[in-house]
Each structure stands twice: as C-alpha cells, then as structure tokens.
Amino acid sequence: MDITQYMQTLGQQAREASRHLARARTAEKNRALEAIASALLREKSTLVAANEVDLAAARAAGLEAALLDRLTLSAKGVASMAEGVAQVAQLPDPVGEISDLKFRPSGIQVGRMRVPLGVIGIIYEARPNVTADAAALCLKSGNAAILRGGSEAIQSNQAIARCVREGLEVASLPASAVQVVETTDRAAVGELITMREFVDVIVPRGGKGLIARLLQEARVPMIQHLDGNCHIYLEASADREKALNIVENAKTQRYGTCNTAESLLVDRAVAACLLPEVCALLTAKGVEIRGCGETCRLVPNAKPATEEDFATEYLAPVISVKVVAGLDEAIAHINRYSSHHTEAIVSENHSAAMRFLREVDSSSVMVNASTRFADGFEYGLGAEIGISTDKLHARGPVGLEGLTSQKWVVLGNGNVRS
C-alpha cells in the first residue's frame, strides 16, 4: 500500500466532503447523527465481536491492564456511545450564526458568521468510543473528519466507521465526511499532520510522546492538550470547610483525570492550623503527601518533595504540597510549574480572588470551586472534543464552537470606499 497516495486520497475526499457539509442543513446533520446512533445500537453484537478480536490480539501482545481497559467496548459501552451521538443531535448548531451585525459610519453593516474549520484530523489512542464521539462532534459542527485511532482498536474502529457511514448515507450526506484511516502503519500519521492543503487542524488526543512528535513534525496547526498539573491554593482567608471539601473532591474524586489536583499551596499564615487537617483527610483516603520543608515539619507522615514533584502530573494518589508566603508567591509558583490547565484559589478575600483570576495564566481559573469542574459538560458546552492547553484559538474545554471560527460578513447597498 502506498501510504502517501492513500492519505492524499483521503485528504482530497475529505476536502470535497467538507464543502458539502459546510452548507448542510441542521436537520440533515441531525438526521445523520440519529441514524448513526440507531446503527450503533442495532450492530451492538457486531461491535462487541469486533472489539473481542482487538482485545484478543492486544492480550496476546501483552498490552497492560489500563490500556486493555480503555480498549474494551462492552454492550453497555456501545449503548452509552450511541447515547452520546444522539445527544450531539440535540445540541444547537453553531454554523451560520451571525453576531454583532452593526452599521459603520461608511454605511456598510459589518458582522461575523460562525463557520466550520473545514477538515479536522483527530489522532487518538486505542479508545473506540472516541471514534463515535469525534465523528459526531465534527459532523454537527459542519467539519469533515479524518480519524486515526490507536492501531490496537483497528477492528472496533472499522466496525464503528461502518455505522457512521450508514448514518451519513441515510441523510444523503457524503460518506467521506467521516473517514477512519484503515491502515495501522504509523507513516499515515506523518502524512496526516503535514497535508496542509487537505487538513485544516489536527486535534491530538494522546500522551506526551504523541504531542512531542507532532510538535516536531506537524505542518498543520494543532489544538493540543498537554498534561494537567492542576493547583489549589489555600489563601490566608480560606474558609476551613470549603478548603477541606474542595481539596478532597479535586484530589480524590478521580485520580486519573486531567482536571484532578496534583499540587496544593497553602498560605503560611494558615498553614499550621489548616495543613495538618487537610493532609490527615488526604492520608485517610490513601493519598501520599510530598511536601516542602515546612509541610514536612507540620505533617509528620509527609515525604520530602523534590523540584520534579512540583512539575509532575501524578494521575495517582499522590499530591505535592508547598507552604507559600502569600498570593504573589502562589501565583509565581503556579505560573512556573503549572501546565496551564486548571487552578483554583480558596479564599474569602475578594481582591485576592480577583487577582488570582486575572494573573494566573491557565485555561481555567477558579474561586472556591473544585478543579474537577473543568469539563465541557460542566461548563455547558454539551460535549467536548478535548481540553486545550494552547493559547491560540481555543483554551480549555473545546466543544462545537471550538471546532468553528468566525468569518466577516459585510452587507452593503452599492457602497464603495472613499
């Protein structure tokens, strides 16, 4: 197989389909989504059987348990995948929305129209549910998609792709509006991320290794998601109960999510009274404390934290803890060590809260709320394709709107420039 030729063909087809999709009516797109959801439900046993083939190969290849878990598609998983696709049909269609249409002194009316980005390339790990999610979000936002999932999920992804294609055909939309790369050859990724003429943006949903490769090799712009080294800062005026609840929720509700807190900063003025209690609560939940010198003096079971600890996203029951002199040191520490994902302050002081919101350079900044809220559903986006830690285009959770941009529209009546 000539990978370059194969990917160029996918690219050309996607570009063609994107022009069609950009002008598709909302009802057509919704009809396709509903038909995809139905097909997924109807083909439940086929999908589970295809997934069994992937799982058997993955087990034989010695894939580790966590990855096998993500690869697994149960009958219940298929149902929830179909439900997700059907929900996207219910979301408002962002495409074509015109905003801020205003008259200018020259007599023209100037506004902005929301339009699809065009062709979106999505590169992700061996998680079959992402195939359906990503297809649904790209379709609803009027974008053509080229999906390249982890090679271990190839059979599952192909089976899902057949359901997606059926749904597109039911709605008379082009079948190449959503294309799943059919080869597991890694060269296909190299082509996908450099076909500037056919691909408008790459959304990588994978580990650090993938992102590092893309940063070196990609020629197509990316909406990237790096890690989530999220902080909570207990400011001097923090309410004791809010502090305990927020730290507990942000650290222990789920250990493996990117919006889980990984580092705790405590104002020196309240460290002696707050820190032992907060750490006792975490310890009781099985969380290991790695603290600065002052933390270790206040919390007997804390281990000394290294410089590296403060820069680490553990994704595990471990937290780094540091006592700071005040707001300035907290903000400086966060801006230095954070991955610019999500940070929260616990404080009753209005000025401190406002400064934290303004000066912390992360995609989500919070006052008296758990970092776990950083999520497309919680923010009201309805769904998310990922969480961007980039600064251009979209920061934080990316929903349908993040898969569009705005062009300018000018309405005149024969106006010319003087």
Next chain:
Amino acid sequence: MDITQYMQTLGQQAREASRHLARARTAEKNRALEAIASALLREKSTLVAANEVDLAAARAAGLEAALLDRLTLSAKGVASMAEGVAQVAQLPDPVGEISDLKFRPSGIQVGRMRVPLGVIGIIYEARPNVTADAAALCLKSGNAAILRGGSEAIQSNQAIARCVREGLEVASLPASAVQVVETTDRAAVGELITMREFVDVIVPRGGKGLIARLLQEARVPMIQHLDGNCHIYLEASADREKALNIVENAKTQRYGTCNTAESLLVDRAVAACLLPEVCALLTAKGVEIRGCGETCRLVPNAKPATEEDFATEYLAPVISVKVVAGLDEAIAHINRYSSHHTEAIVSENHSAAMRFLREVDSSSVMVNASTRFADGFEYGLGAEIGISTDKLHARGPVGLEGLTSQKWVVLGNGNVRS
C-alpha cells in the same frame, strides 16, 4: 555574536515582561503609549536622520524603487506614526473583560475572561512605521513583543525603539516589553520562530517567500497573511449602477492593496449587457482585461486569460474576467482559485446573496459592497496588525481582540463535583 544566546535572552526577558504587562492597568499602558507618541514627535529629526542612513545604504545596494518608498520615513511620516500610537491609547482595553458569566446547574458560575496571548513575535519587511504600530498594538493588548524588521531599516528601527523604551520607562513598565532585534543576521528569525518556550505566536507581515520559509521551519503557531486574490461576482440580478461603482472602486481605487479585486465573475444571463460596459470603464482607467473565451468575444480589447491568471494576485492594473453559468459555478470557482481573503457578490436576489455569504470560504464575504472595505479601521477594530487568511483563531482583519484569547473563569462558593 552568539545569535542563539542573544535570542534566548530576548525571549526570557520578553516572557518576564509579559507577566508584568498582563496585569498592567489600562491607565499605565495608555500613559506609555502617549509618552511614546510624544517621544517620536520630539525626536522627529533624529528619526529622519537615522532613516537617511538606511536609505543611503539601500540606494547603494540598488534596492528597487517600491522598496525604497516603503523604507522612507519623512517628517510627515513620523507625525502620522506618532498619531497612530496616540490613537491606540484611545481604543478600549480588551484585557480582563469577562463575558457570558452564567450559573450552571451545579451552582458554579462559568464565564470567559479576555487575556493577552503572552509574547508576540512580529517579522516584517523594511517598513519602519510597522515598528511603532506593532509595538503600540501589542502593548495595549497586554502582550510583550519581539520585533524583527527588514534589515534595510535597522537604523530607523533602532531609533524608533529608543522612543518606545522611553515611553515604557515613563509609565514604569518593563523596558523589555517591546524589544527590537538588534542584529540583521537572518539566523535570528530562525531562533524567533522556534522558541516555543518564550514566544506564543508569530505574526509574519511579509511576502510569500517569508511565509513559505516560516511554514517549513516555524515551531511557534502563526497568524499568517497570504495574498489577496479577491473576487467580485456580478450575479444575474445585479443592479447595473452598483455593479459599475463596486467594480471600479474595488479594482481601481488602489492597485497595490491586498483587498483590491483581482478577478471578476459575471453571470452568463447578464454578461452581454453588463460586461462590455464594465470592461469599457476599466479600460478607460488603464486596466488590462484578461478574459475567458466568452469574455473575449464580448470585449474586443480583452486578452485571453490563462489558468494561472485566475490564480494570480496582480497588485497591478490587470484583472481576470470569467463568464459563469450561475451561482454554483461562481462559488466553486472562488473556492478553488481564491486566496480566501475577500469576495463580494453584486445581487438584488436575497437567496443568492445569503448562499454566497454562507458558502464562500473566505475571511470576508460581502454583498453589494466593495472588497476595499476589508480593513480593520473600516470594520471598527480601530487598528489592525494584519489580515489573517488562516482559519484558526482569527480570520480577516486582526485588531486588539485578535491579539488576545479567552480563558475560563469559574466562581463558586465551596462547590465540588458530584
């Protein structure tokens, strides 16, 4: 001089300064802008003298007339540059603006805060006025800037940089908030476009050669501006007078601007009655007509257009003309040949106008208005750093808002996720 070390130092200083600028008050930024404008006016003769040195060297090197013209900084030019900087002080400050703050079912309030991008690298040709413009826009939007102008303008740019530095000092803002690269070594550009840790976005304002190089080598995201192959489509229901006025204005008001019309499409139904008159008007203004077969039959003085003509931004008194079967062919032609800058339809038919707005994939789409309106001032942005033909982040004229992005803010009262 170790270029890598030198650029890394500029980058580190810019990153430091950007944190300071991001939290600077509007009054401080405006004070700096006003002080820069005053310094430019006061140093008028020094600036003109520095520019004379650049001009003498450029003439000796045989620089062509158009480039010498752009390089020239007259006393009047300095005054208008200072006026431009003072005007930026009058624009509203976008930084810190919170929008769409809404309660969610969980009880948290979620909104978005407009924030600077951080450090902006601007690469431009030997046009000294860009140094002051770019410095002012970056400063007002809370971004640190690293400016790398064409080497022929090095003395002029250094002299302007001294005025900028003075203004920053008057307002007690860090002098490294705006840094002008002091070496003409091209390796400096290579460093600037790859220092991801210190530079958040590159704005290239130069020719195709520069953009082509950046597309290959840049590792920092770009807001790029490609050429403006702008179209006017005279639809079947076009009003004769509007058609004549708009074509005349869009093609002949200025030949060298990126929003000048370069290609004219005419519906076959009205070609025989409209095209001879439109072309006679253009010919009378000295514009060369390069037309398709039908155009050449209707317009005796038209030369035959090649395929390449339809893809060309002439920036000269030349226009390509094509007769099309209708709206579908017009849209398909534009989406194929256009550089996605600006296109206009002349039509009295509402449905045709709405389809054109929606389906033409360009950064500005217009109904019954001259393409020459595609401009930050005409759109009400107050000023522009350039016109983006990219799809991500900003499309079309980029003003202060385009130099910012939005982060999420969450206000709670001890809320945790359930």
